[in-house]
Amino acid sequence: MNVYKIIPALVAIFFFLACAKKEEYLFRDTSLPIEQRVEDLVSRLTLEEKVLQMASTTPAIERLGIPPYDWQNECLHGVGKLAEYKVTVYPQPIGMAATWDENSILKMADYTAEEGRAVYNDTSAKKKFGSYYGLTYWSPNINIFRDPRWGRGHETFGEDPYLTGTLGKAFVRGLQGDDPDYLKASACAKHYAVHSGPESLRHEFNTEVSTYDLWDTYLTSFKDLVVDAKVTGIMCAYNAYAGRPCCGNDLLMIDILRNKWKFTGYVTSDCGAIDDFYTYHKTHPDTISAAVDAVMHGTDLDCIRDIAFKTLVEAVKQGRIEERKIDEAVKRLFTIRFRLGFFDPQDKVKYSNITIDALDRQEHKDHALKMAQQSIVLLKNENQTLPLRKNLRKIAVVGPNATTEIGLLGNYHGYPSKIVNLLEGIRRKVSPQTEVYYQKMVDYIDIDSFVSEDRRDEFTYNGNTGYYAEYYNNLDFSGTALSELQKDIDLSYMGETEIAKGIKSTSFSVRYTTLFRPKETKVQTLNIDTDKRIKLIINNEVKIDALEGKTKPNGLYTSTFEKGKEYKIVIEAVMKGRHGKLFFNLGRIENPSLNSLAMGVKDADVIIFAGGISPELEGEQNGVDCEGFQDGDRTTIKLPKIQTMLLKELKKTGKPVVFVMMTGSAIAIDWEDKNLPAILNAWYGGQSAGTAIADVLFGDYNPSGRLPVTFYKDDKDLPPFTDYSMKDRTYRYFKGESLYSFGHGLSYTTFAYDNLQVPEKVTTTGTISVKVNVTNTGQRDGEEVIQLYISHLLEDNHNLVRSLKGFKRIALKKGESQSVEFVLTPKDISRWNDSGEQTVSPGNIQLSIGGCQPEKKFEGTNKFLIKTIKIEGNKNKLVSN
Template sequence: MKRVLSLFLMSVLIGAASFTLKQEEKYKYPFQNPELSIDARVNDLVSRLTLEEKVAQMLNAAPAIDRLGIPSYDWWNEVLHGVARTPYKVTVYPQAIGMAATFDTISLKQMADFSALEGRAIYNKAIEEGKSGQRYVGLTYWTPNINIFRDPRWGRGQETYGEDPFLTAMLGRAFVRGLQGDDPKYLKAAACAKHYAVHSGPEPERHVFNATPSNYDLWDTYLPAFEELVVNADVAGVMCAYNAFRGEPCCGSDVLMNDILRNQWQFTGYVTSDCWAIDDFFKNHKTHPDAASASADAVMHGTDLDCGTDAYKALVQAVKNGQITERQIDVSVKRLFTIRFRLGMFDPAAMVAYAQTPSSVLESAPHQAHSLKMARQSMVLLKNDKNTLPLRKNLKKIAVVGPNADNPIAVLGNYNGLPSEIVTALEGIREKVGPNTEVVYERASTFTKDTLLVYSDISKRLSIDGKPGVKAEYFDNKELKGQPIATRQEAGISNAWQEGETVVGNMKAYDFTARYTTDYTADKDGTITFEVEGDDGYRFFVDGKQQLDAWSRNRWGAKTYKLPTEKGKTYRLMVEYLQDGGKASIAMRAGNLARTDFKALANRVKDADAIVFVGGISPQLEGEEMKVDEPGFEGGDRTTIMLPQVQTDLMKVLKATGKPVVFVMMTGSAIATPWESENIPAIVNAWYAGQSAGTAIADVLFGDYNPAGRLPVTFYKSDKDLPPFSDYSMEGRTYRYFNGQPLYSFGHGLSYTTFKYDQLAVPATAKANSPITVRVRVTNTGKMDGEEVVQLYTSREVAGYKTPIRALKGFQRISLKKGESKVVTFQLRPQDMTVIAEDGTAKHLSGNVQISVGGSQPDAKTKKSKKTVEGTVALQ
């Protein structure tokens, strides 16, 4: 029997050895074998690379290594609110700040899951089409932006989840888990927490700014969301910021990168620099003499990838100089390849479920439905006096007025993709009321001026070389050098491409130039105004003389030139266009500038049953490092939080008609509207709500959707409420430390129904370092089904310690039918009850903690109306 068993075991071992040999014979190198661990495969692969090959893999555009069968890969991709900048049509959800207004982690996780699916479909499609090494088709997304929106003047605050560390952390965690998936082996996509860690403007100073917050503010405000994503959400990547932190560039910070991220939080994922941030070491911060020293220092601080520049190429020389060892470089290269292996990039598609995602998921019905759902959820009803809203659908006439009423650019926000269809507010209202209601539209003004260009159709007056239209020449360089790679006749100048999309032939929409030439024959004596608008730079010439100069990488928007004309005379027009990364668009229009007579406009709409003014601001004005020539805006930021005066002036005239005026405000940040909040009966904050913005706005205005969005930022009354923009102290900032009276509080949002809170259950005592369960009953006491955002705040005073006025520590979005009650349960974590000491350490201290639960922050009015309830727990 023993002999039989021994023979059996020997045969098993021989069979296993034979299987292993067959597996090894199947693959030329061990790193190709999916049966091995990822660590073993990465170690094998990196061991086969030369120093030069390793360094090249540390650039965002990592080249192919043909001798080992490693394909090229560009790490740079974005998925802020849907896959961004891709050449394919995708689903576009509300801007991040709008999604934060939903206060719904479930919806946000679903959005991230759907976006990851679309990203997989794009990646798979790019492989099929031989585009896998291009930018914006990869699976490594540099999202979410979890910086704290500490100051409403910051133009990129629209990309964040608002001003509160807890809300940001919970929404960021949901996003990461949705995007990265739950497969035990493979990532669906790789998320990246940015911009680590103290970064929120001003935009014009971001490459030189030195942030010096206290340890208290660092750990109380700026770090909690990053800690949550790194420690609890297992985010794959982190992006370090442009600015310096306490005198060291963030990507080379001892405190942020080595002490906290790698040592305290034990982060093992990859770190990318923000794009061009390594160059800032020696060009702007002046902390390093050259690229070699800057690159070596960044890598030794754990920055694995250099985005946007080729500074890291100097690492080869840095190794030769003894500034860094090749072994230290190996650490970074292994981290980078680990992510690519975890994404299944080196395994057969049959082994990776995500690799089989079909193109049919792009803009699929469930995705579009979810975009509309989140747009509806994001709407915040700020004010609704005398039940002005909802409007009746059987109105005879409705006037839709304002610069955002029919603006498809605004609803998409920034860092966006392009959908097949965009619904503006005007279109949504027209669709909602149907053919029996007259809808009149007046743009009335720009965002900041009452003078508009009234466009004329000049297409029949444009020709070149005897052919109608415009001669378009395209160059595959940024200098208009050499012969154009393509020349063609176009009807006019009106082009828009996503970055990387095909422009003509094999030329992609990235780092190219174009020249458009045509002859314009005037049809009368007088003047005509030409408007040129481009993304990025352009120049405009008339008869060889330059009249407009916006030749810059920054986003310049539109400029105008008034041309005196003689009837029958021909003028040679030429537009030169520069695309320098990012979006690509160029357009030339013509017409005559005219100042809008507001009183005459009001007279035209005074017989309307209701007037909807759709204004606010736009990503055309606020965003990332932009050049904007408009009052109140600078470099992408705002110099004032006041609503532009021209819009207030117009609403004053509209209100004077005596008809109900509804203000629909689009914005990515808090706007001060003191006159409107006092005088306009109904105000809806609509953010930049994505492709279905107009439908969602109309649903709210006419009562087909009961709004329940909440403000993720404080809306202050005026600029006087704000500390200096460049001050990173949290004193006087956000609802947690602002002692004044805001216009609208963080967490504010009205409904068409009413809710009552009672039966709050809070333990009388609890251990200071243990979880606490809180329960409350919520009842819909109104006449309409609706949703409520139940918010839990804590407040405490501890002698010798600084504490917030109050802090959000729990929230749930629930749905209640009229008359229905639900018991909502919160589980407070031990860290939710800690106090931050001056040195930044978290303390579990005894003492009383006040707990408030309601549909908003607590105040005397909400307590009296039973919209909030309070209790106290004694920590021991």
């Protein structure tokens, strides 16, 4: 054989194979447009491979070198969920909204994306591809907080469409970044649309609203994020709208989102929402019909529960859907992954060099503290009770939120390296000579009658201190358990995470076994603190049995336990839902009167009551059933009565009582407002909330937060929870007298407004320049939030009182003045009509500008200025794209 004749042939073959290889992986050619690369990749997939890429947890496509990817992640107020990484936790979104500072939110989102990239880069290098490692974040929640009873309202930016849209756009821009080639992370606006409780009905509820309310309230912020901020993802809601499930709704998904707004990003279902089509809504006969309809309406991704989209392969084979519709969905999904740089060399993606050193770094911690400070709203400050002196002789700190951590972290939270609670913040702040006395006194809805004792060494298993834990990845203790010895029973989680390896928090059962050997004979109480179903067994005898739901899980068991005897204790718990807790300890029951508790602190110079509610009570369909709360929602907006009862007793001491309220929603505190000298609303303030609150209490930070929701006086002020009409809802339509208005917030200084400059008249196509002078007339430096509202003085204004159309946060030193200008466009002075059209009509509008709404109680003050402007010309119909 002539080797010299063979070599040219081999070279030709090698060249052919090299070219073929290059052609095969055309989608990896970074010089090509993303559209062409995506087209090439999808063309190489089988139908089965395409469908598997439409589930939130996608498998690898090994023959093409594509790794697995999990779409599900959260960054509601910092990178969420992963306990294995220490990240920065900012205030809950309702608290961020109280900052009225879009620049702070943009920076927060940018820092969050940086930390998210650090986690993604680290886990990718370690070949870890599970949930909450990716860069497709299902945040922000921009639903309108129309009713304070909704348990998830604290995930939102409040009740106003303009404020929500403005802050939401800042969040998206910060998270997605400004790189022309790559997304820093992908944001997803949820839940589209007309979604805000009740939680117990969310899988089956059908919302019916007028076309006017749909456009004027429920779609406005979504349009802002899609059209203006170019958000890359949308999550369609569980509920139905006008008889059709949102994820398969002609009007919402096709007419508006894809056609009018030209949305080109991806749509994911809420988790299990496609299965709701046939299980709850009953609009579809079976899984395959639901899956086909969802994809035909532009839902690209099925967040896994029962994996409805797995039927799409059979649907194509049966001719019920064309494969090109599958291709469209998969192309949108891969476009996001390409825009994130997943298939490009690391040296081309500038975000690929972010390391875990970015996590919870000092700059991020500082910003979390700043936002917590900005979010605090001073609701009342009679006779300048605040700020307090740091050298007081004795300060009493009482109440259920003084030492809380979950009440600072909120929900969908991450895990910071350090959490500062209120008690710690106060102790750090005061002089060394000041005594800071703490006693919880009451829980959220009950008196705190259980007194725990540290008796850990009396509980052993096989000679070792602790408890033998058996975790099951199901609800019936079946199959093989993951077992381990634990020193304590101390379990708390919010959202979906891993309790132990392979054990998902949303659905598991656990059994703890220990041997109790008392060191003395006496009456003792075993306390199982939980919000789930439990069983307590002592020496093979059942003492508490609430596993079947026949009784509520009363976790207190009191009996005489004798020295020298052994008691085998077994605790079983069924933990179903997104949130849960399970703690066990030993102690005694005491039943002191509220009066005796209050009189115990009468020698203090000031009493700080840390009360309110908790994200353990209000949240996402959490199964809680107790006084005032039902499955995550609230059944009353009143402060839990045990807290008001204690506050009444504390007032009798004659000492000033400062109420620090932590909450994610508006609370009716009419008695407290009339009888307590100072009230702060601190929301769920994040990892540095304790420091921030102490800064405000003692005057190191001048409070500047403003309410993003209306605080009503009573339940009777609210329409039925299930009524989605905006009549008498939010400050925009409420005709009654509120306790604290949207936009309300006090300061330790005062601000005055003068020299308002606006035109007397303007055309329907023109802009309006609004200038005003703002002066700090007090004795402290401070920040003011200037608010601009308009009211249409027309008969057909749909009972709209007024609407926010501009705001600015400025800092002024004492005695300093600043001129501020707003420019209103035709869009700002337009109105939606009953046909879903946005128009500017001739007539008069009333404009007000100041530090609050123009309410009667502030008339005659210099808190705001009002001017009427005449609009002239022909009706101007705005083009809505």
